[in-house]
Amino acid sequence: MKHPPHLAIVGATGAVGMEILRVLERRNFPVGNLTLLASPRSAGKTLEFRGNTYPVKTLAIDAFTGVDIALFSAGASITREFAPAAIASGSIVVDNSSAHRMDAAVPLVIPEVNAAAALTHHGLIANPNCTTAVSLMAIAPLHRAFGVKTIVASSYQAVSGTGARAITELEDQVKAWQTGAHIAPEIYPHPIAFNLIPRIDAMADNGYTKEEMKFQNETRKILEAPGIRASITCVRVPVFRAHSVACTVQCERPVTVASAREVWAGAAGLQVRDEPASDQYPMPLHAAGMDDCLVGRARMDLALENAITFWISGDQLLKGAALNAVQIAELLL
Amino acid sequence: MKHPPHLAIVGATGAVGMEILRVLERRNFPVGNLTLLASPRSAGKTLEFRGNTYPVKTLAIDAFTGVDIALFSAGASITREFAPAAIASGSIVVDNSSAHRMDAAVPLVIPEVNAAAALTHHGLIANPNCTTAVSLMAIAPLHRAFGVKTIVASSYQAVSGTGARAITELEDQVKAWQTGAHIAPEIYPHPIAFNLIPRIDAMADNGYTKEEMKFQNETRKILEAPGIRASITCVRVPVFRAHSVACTVQCERPVTVASAREVWAGAAGLQVRDEPASDQYPMPLHAAGMDDCLVGRARMDLALENAITFWISGDQLLKGAALNAVQIAELLL
Numbered sequence: 001m002k003h004p005p006h007l008a009i010v011g012a013t014g015a016v017g018m019e020i021l022r023v024l025e026r027r028n029f030p031v032g033n034l035t036l037l038a039s040p041r042s043a044g045k046t047l048e049f050r051g052n053t054y055p056v057k058t059l060a061i062d063a064f065t066g067v068d069i070a071l072f073s074a075g076a077s078i079t080r081e082f083a084p085a086a087i088a089s090g091s092i093v094v095d096n097s098s099a100h101r102m103d104a105a106v107p108l109v110i111p112e113v114n115a116a117a118a119l120t121h122h123g124l125i126a127n128p129n130c131t132t133a134v135s136l137m138a139i140a141p142l143h144r145a146f147g148v149k150t151i152v153a154s155s156y157q158a159v160s161g162t163g164a165r166a167i168t169e170l171e172d173q174v175k176a177w178q179t180g181a182h183i184a185p186e187i188y189p190h191p192i193a194f195n196l197i198p199r200i201d202a203m204a205d206n207g208y209t210k211e212e213m214k215f216q217n218e219t220r221k222i223l224e225a226p227g228i229r230a231s232i233t234c235v236r237v238p239v240f241r242a243h244s245v246a247c248t249v250q251c252e253r254p255v256t257v258a259s260a261r262e263v264w265a266g267a268a269g270l271q272v273r274d275e276p277a278s279d280q281y282p283m284p285l286h287a288a289g290m291d292d293c294l295v296g297r298a299r300m301d302l303a304l305e306n307a308i309t310f311w312i313s314g315d316q317l318l319k320g321a322a323l324n325a326v327q328i329a330e331l332l333l
Numbered sequence: 334m335k336h337p338p339h340l341a342i343v344g345a346t347g348a349v350g351m352e353i354l355r356v357l358e359r360r361n362f363p364v365g366n367l368t369l370l371a372s373p374r375s376a377g378k379t380l381e382f383r384g385n386t387y388p389v390k391t392l393a394i395d396a397f398t399g400v401d402i403a404l405f406s407a408g409a410s411i412t413r414e415f416a417p418a419a420i421a422s423g424s425i426v427v428d429n430s431s432a433h434r435m436d437a438a439v440p441l442v443i444p445e446v447n448a449a450a451a452l453t454h455h456g457l458i459a460n461p462n463c464t465t466a467v468s469l470m471a472i473a474p475l476h477r478a479f480g481v482k483t484i485v486a487s488s489y490q491a492v493s494g495t496g497a498r499a500i501t502e503l504e505d506q507v508k509a510w511q512t513g514a515h516i517a518p519e520i521y522p523h524p525i526a527f528n529l530i531p532r533i534d535a536m537a538d539n540g541y542t543k544e545e546m547k548f549q550n551e552t553r554k555i556l557e558a559p560g561i562r563a564s565i566t567c568v569r570v571p572v573f574r575a576h577s578v579a580c581t582v583q584c585e586r587p588v589t590v591a592s593a594r595e596v597w598a599g600a601a602g603l604q605v606r607d608e609p610a611s612d613q614y615p616m617p618l619h620a621a622g623m624d625d626c627l628v629g630r631a632r633m634d635l636a637l638e639n640a641i642t643f644w645i646s647g648d649q650l651l652k653g654a655a656l657n658a659v660q661i662a663e664l665l666l
Contacts, residue, residue, distance in 0.1 A: 150636045154487035154579040156529055156568065174507055189612040194573050196489050196617055198630050198644045203610045207590060207632025216635055231636035233579035233644060235489065238571050240527050246487040246566035257540060277536045279522040284529055297531055299540025302549055303483045303564035311531045311566060 001068045004030035008067040008091065010082065011074030012036035012056055013045060015164040016096055019322035020071055021049050029326060037063055061085035069329050072096060073321065087123035094125050094328045096321055101126040101218060108221050111327040112269045113140040118331045125328050128222060129214040130320025131155045131234060135245045136222060137293040137319060138312045141267040142260060143223050147252030150304070151230040153215070156237045156244040157200060158284060161316045162187060167240055188236065197236040209234060242284035243316045250307035257298045260308050264295055269319065274298055282313035293319055334401045337363035341400040341424065343415065344407030345369035345389055346378060348497040349429055352655035353404055354382050362659060370396055394418035402662050405429060406654065420456035427458050427661045429654055434459040434551060441554050444660040445602045446473040451664045458661050461555060462547040463653025464488045464567060468578045469555060470626040470652060471645045474600040475593060476556050480585030483637070484552065484563035489570045489577040490533060491617060494649045495520060500573055521569065530569040542567060575617035576649045583640035590631045593641050597628055602652065607631055615646035626652055
């Protein structure tokens with residue numbers, strides 16, 4: 001790999017792509033050439049990076065010549081269509097989509113959790129689902145210390161997880177509420193302003209959504225713990241940015257609130273905010289824009305034996321997507 | 334008791350009090366005299382009921398002379414101060430506060446679940462916590478059919494649960510977001526617009542909030558099942574009206590999705606909305622203003638044995654408060 005590497009960003013004009021540019025700047029990631037790729041709709045646009053202006057080019061299979069690392073954030077079908085060409089050109093692909101996360105030959109990586117797995121790649125490294133990534137920032141340290149066996153969770157997912165157009169949709173619906181105008185939802189099947197939508201992604205055949213199945217499947221793969229049983233209800237909420245998850249985690253070895261807080265305090269990328277009596281707890285309002293995830297409201301579960309219940313908030317666009325992708329790219333340098 | 338009875342509403346100008354008037358009208362509840370009581374702040378106001386205008390009087394211990402049924406919705410401290418006077422005057426108190434819910438001599442009633450308990454009263458009948466009431470509309474039928482032993486839940490609670498001033502606070506914060514103005518939160522400790530607040534009510538000494546403890550304690554009392562273990566994370570969300578709860582319910586006897594839907598279909602006050610592939614599921618948008626609660630997203634839990642996971646939405650001001658109180662009053666006629 002050249003140093004500094006030639007980087008490509010696929011889906012550069014999307015919510016995650018734009019965030020990747022800011023994360024690269026902020027972390028002083030070494031960038032030689034920078035190729036910004038997007039759909040024909042975005043052709044002709046330009047984006048700023050480190051004070052220079054870069055054109056957005058139309059994504060094509062011959063766009064990866066000389067590219068060392070290609071960060072894909074344009075959905076599973078774009079990855080399936082274009083990642084093979086990138087890999088054939090010698091690029092290493094860091095993919096934010098779900099296309100190859102569960103392929104046995106593809107490492108699925110959260111750098112704070114399983115960085116070593118990244119180095120086993122065959123040209124493609126997958127970035128986990130956003131809710132899974134945020135949740136595992138608190139669950140993985142518990143697993144290392146106490147052996148996680150069962151997880152029951154509920155998510156509160158921001159519209160940023162759907163992309164830039166969903167953010168605009170929430171904004172527009174709130175403005176319409178103000179004026180009394182009626183606007184039909186376009187991105188979501190129902191209004192999201194002042195509402196909750198308890199379905200994210202397509203339905204699987206067991207009554208769970210694919211988003212909910214990702215939580216169990218990806219957790220097992222990342223923690224290398226195929227016996228973990230994990231159930232989640234994934235819900236879209238009228239929050240712009242940062243996902244939150246209420247988690248109940250049952251452990252194999254004895255766990256206490258104090259011991260959980262201790263392992264969290266020593267975990268990279270995680271901050272404990274747990275003084276609820278003085279209203280210190282994780283909230284999307286605080287997690288938005290933060291690299292670290294926030295964990296709090298820890299207490300022994302009343303329903304399950306040797307289980308701890310807690311609440312985590314993390315920026316979906318950062319730990320759930322752009323930051324994690326750039327951290328993976330850093331492992332490759 | 335006279336027929337039609339003399340009714341008093343304590344907290345008549347609050348969000349629940351106003352809703353009680355509408356529910357009484359809609360259900361053709363027989364009302365002889367109507368006494369509207371509130372704090373001195375509301376004295377001089379008038380309210381409409383069945384086309385007539387009624388003055389709001391200042392709550393005082395001598396205000397209950399001749400009152401047959403007094404519907405209290407003004408918080409626990411008001412109940413503690415004034416309910417004894419009402420009972421001494423011969424009124425039967427239906428109390429929406431938490432003041433006496435767990436008193437052994439006080440029935441805690443959801444008419445669809447344990448109507449018979451209401452008739453054992455000694456002058457006061459308690460209305461359950463709103464999140465508990467909405468959740469039990471789906472959990473109680475499961476308990477009767479399959480024997481519930483464990484509940485793990487997360488709530489998504491609308492601001493209407495806090496009262497009329499919280500509804501205004503969310504409205505004002507959204508308007509301020511539009512104009513870029515900064516307004517300090519007053520009712521909640523943090524902004525609620527586009528945010529989540531994972532603490533409702535004061536902290537108990539085990540790391541749970543009192544709201545969360547009500548869920549276990551009141552569930553046990555209403556279902557007469559002291560062995561049920563129930564854990565919940567209660568979260569305030571930027572929704573105006575109608576609470577939602579993600580529930581995982583483990584049963585003693587074999588349960589399936591089909592058998593759960595069957596018992597729900599036969600349960601009064603509950604509607605099954607469970608075709609997620611065509612985006613039919615409970616949402617606050619639909620539950621707001623409805624007497625019935627909505628249940629859906631039913632599937633076998635992946636984490637716990639013989640458990641079913643589902644999602645319920647119900648109007649906090651109706652089933653969670655005003656409707657339930659009026660239904661209890663109907664049992665007294």
